[in-house]
Amino acid sequence: MSCALPVPYVKIDKDGVILVRSQKAKELLNQNTETIQDCFDEESHNKLMKYMVPFKGEKTFEANIKGKDQPFLLCDVSVSWEEDFAHVVFIPTGNQVQGLEEKLLELRMRLSTTDFELFEKKEALEEALKRLDELSGPFIPISEKMAFVPLFGDITESKMITVTGNALKAAYEGQFEEIFFDLSATGEIDENGVQKLSELFRMLHYMNGKPVKIIGVKPKHARQLNSLNVNWPVYFESSLKDVLIEHLQIGKAPQS
C-alpha cells in the first residue's frame, strides 16, 4: 500500500534502517541506501540525529538529501514516530529555492561589477539633487500675513514633493493670510508636477481658508496649467510688483 504513495516516503526502525520505501522514494534516493543516514548529506547528519529519538506528533525540517540524479537536493523532511518505527516523507524544495539562488547570482554579478566609488558619487549626487529641490521653492515670509514662494527651475514630481513638505510646515507655523506662488523663474512643468502642485494649492487653501495666489504666469505656463483639467483653487495676479504696490497702497491709505 505504502508503495503507491504519491510522495517519497520511507519507514525506518529506531536504528534508522529503511524497512519500506514508496515508489517515489525509490525514484528519489540512491538504490544502495540501507539506512536513513545514507540518504542525507554528511553536513545534514547532525540535523537528522535530532529527530531520530522518538517524539510525539510530527516535525518538519530542511535537509540536503543525496538524490539519485542530484547529489545534493534540498528537501523538507517530515518525521513522525509510531512506537519504534518512524515515518519519513521527503518533499524536494530545490526548485523553489532555485529562483532565489538565481536572483542571488544576479545580485552577485552586479556586485562584482559595481564600482563603489561611482556608487557613492551617485548617492552624493542624489543627496545634492534633493537639496536642490529644497532650495528651489523657498518659503519666504514677507510680512506677518504675507508669504512668498518663488518656484525655480522645472516643476517635477520629486521637486514638488520636497517643496510641499517644507511649504506645509512653514504655513502651519506662521499665520499667513496670503501666500503667493511666483512662476517667473519656472521652466518646464511636467504632468506629474502639475498634479502635485495643484494638491499643494488645495492643501494650503484648506489650511488657510483662502486660496493661494499665483503670480508671474507666462503664456506657456497658462497653457500647461489649463491643459490638465485641474480645477485650480487659486487666484491669478500679474506680478509681484503689482501685488506689492497694491499692498503698500492699502498700508499707506489710512495715513494719507
Next chain:
Amino acid sequence: MAISDAEKLARLFLDGNHAEALRFIKEQPNQNKMVLFRDLFTPAMYMIGDLWENNEISVADEHLATGVCDFVLSRLFQVSSEETRRKKKAMFLCLQGEQHYLGIKMINSIFEDEGWETKYFGASLPLEYALKSALQWKPEVIGLSVSIVYNLPVLKNYVRTLGALPNKPDILIGGRLAEKYDLEPYTNNQGIIIKNLEQAEKWLEEYREERVNA
C-alpha cells in the same frame, strides 16, 4: 544574557538590513580587517549555519544573509583599482558546485592588502576555466575553497591538475570543511591546508620571510 557582536551582525544579515550592518561594522573600535573578519564576519556566518541546523531558519534565509554579507564586504573592502605593478599573483575560486564563497572572498581581500595582485572568481568555477586562466596568468598561488562533502572527490582532481601547472603554483585549500575534516587524503601531498583566517595570515607571513631570506 547579552548577545555577542557577532550575533548582532548575524541578525542584521538575516533581517536583510544592509544599511544597519554597514554602520555596525564602521562603528567597531578595532577597524583592522583581519580582526573584523575573524571576530565578526566569520562567526556571524557560522552562527547562521548553526541556526539552520537547529531548524530555526530556512535555506532561503541563509541566502538572504549571504547576499547582505556579500554586499557589506564589497562595500567596505573594495578591490583597489590602482594600477601599480604588483609582483606576486594569486587567484581564488570555489570548486564547481560550491556556492559558499564568502570565506574565500575575505581571504582574497587579505592577500590584496598584503600587496598581491589577485583574481577572485567566487562561487563555482569549473576546473577547465580555472586551468585555462591559470595557464595564461601564471599565478604563484591558487586558493581553493570547499564546503560541501560530496565535492571532496572533485577537490583531488583540482589539486592534481592545478598543481601540475608548469610554473608550479602553491595550492592553498580552505573552506569550512578544512576546519572540520582531515583533508590530507584529498591533497595529493601537493596542497597546503588552510584551516582558518589565522592560518592564512601565518602562511602569508612565512611566505614573506622566505622571500626576504631568499
